[in-house]
Structure formats: structure tokens, C-alpha cells
Amino acid sequence: MLEFRFALMLMADAEVVAIQDQPPAVRYRLPGETEYHLHTFDFLVTYRSGKRVYYECKAADQVEKENTEQIVDTIELHYLNGTADEAYVIDDDMVLPDMAENAEDIVEARKCRNDADCRAVLEFMQQHHEPISMDSVCDAFVDAGWARTALLNLIYDGLVEHLDPTRTFEDAPLVRTVFH
Numbered sequence: 001m002l003e004f005r006f007a008l009m010l011m012a013d014a015e016v017v018a019i020q021d022q023p024p025a026v027r028y029r030l031p032g033e034t035e036y037h038l039h040t041f042d043f044l045v046t047y048r049s050g051k052r053v054y055y056e057c058k059a060a061d062q063v064e065k066e067n068t069e070q071i072v073d074t075i076e077l078h079y080l081n082g083t084a085d086e087a088y089v090i091d092d093d094m095v096l097p098d099m100a101e102n103a104e105d106i107v108e109a110r111k112c113r114n115d116a117d118c119r120a121v122l123e124f125m126q127q128h129h130e131p132i133s134m135d136s137v138c139d140a141f142v143d144a145g146w147a148r149t150a151l152l153n154l155i156y157d158g159l160v161e162h163l164d165p166t167r168t169f170e171d172a173p174l175v176r177t178v179f180h
Contacts, residue, residue, distance in 0.1 A: 005100035012103035018046040054087040109152035117150035
């Protein structure tokens with residue numbers, strides 16, 4: 001479930017341009033060992049900047065038990081060989097269910113994006129300089145459903161921010177326009 005939740009979060013990140021699930025294994029040897037091992041990361045992610053990052057998703061209680069940090073650190077220091085720029089361990093303390101639920105909402109909203117709706121909601125949001133609840137934004141439009149879809153797309157675009165991304169949109173609905 002951790003991998004699925006993290007994948008949703010990656011798909012809801014506008015900076016992510018490609019996600020490779022279970023990329024080819026990396027050959028490595030731990031310090032003091034003579035035998036080589038193979039390690040398959042959960043994801044190889046390419047960002048808009050061109051940076052490529054391996055991610056290993058593992059339950060927090062398994063990270064130490066399986067020596068995951070040392071394996072990933074060793075690979076990152078000595079064995080990336082141009083396949084990626086960095087490597088990280090992601091555990092369930094970093095990927096909260098509420099964050100994944102929000103990401104899923106954004107991923108679904110992206111499928112129904114309407115640029116005219118996004119412009120209308122953004123114009124409304126720009127009239128409010130203080131945080132406003134998502135429900136208040138949606139209630140300001142005849143069709144609250146399309147307004148919510150537009151609002152979620154604006155969050156994806158980075159033009160609106162959710163003020164407490166560790167909680168669901170329903171439990172912490174405050175948003176505000178991001179001024180660049």
C-alpha cells in the first residue's frame with residue numbers, strides 16, 4: 001500500500017515528468033564484502049529539471065531490519081553509474097494516508113481539466129488575499145463540482161496551495177492563491 005500511496009503523490013506532483021516502476025536492478029557491494037548483490041528500486045522518477053531519483057519504499061519497521069538505509073546509501077555513493085542522480089528511502093512515516101487521499105483527488109481531477117473553469121476559479125481566488133475554505137470557493141459557482149475540479153487542478157499547477165497538506169482536503173480545507 002505504501003508504494004501505491006507514494007505513486008499517487010508522485011502523479012500529483014507537477015514537477016514529475018516520468019515514473020518508472022521497478023526499474024532494472026542495480027548491482028552493488030556493501031563495504032567489507034566481496035560478493036555483489038542486486039537491488040531493484042521501487043521507482044525511478046524523472047523531474048522537470050532533468051534530475052533522476054531512485055526511491056525505495058519500505059515500512060519504517062522494516063528499514064532497519066533489512067539494512068535498507070545502508071544499501072541505498074552505498075548504491076547512491078558508489079553504484080549509480082549515471083542511472084540516477086540520487087537515491088532515497090521512503091517510509092510510511094513520510095507518506096501519510098491523508099496525503100495520498102489528496103493526491104488521488106488531484107490525479108482524478110487532472111483527467112477532467114477544463115482550462116476555462118481553472119481561469120474562472122483562479123480569478124475568484126485572486127480576489128481573496130486571506131485563506132479561504134475549498135467549500136466557500138466551490139459554493140461561489142453554479143456548479144460546485146466543476147469548481148472543485150478546477151481548484152484541484154490549480155493546486156496541481158502550483159497556483160493555489162493547500163495550507164495543511166498532511167491532512168485531507170475535507171479535514172483541513174483552507175487554501176490560498178500563491179503569488180509569484
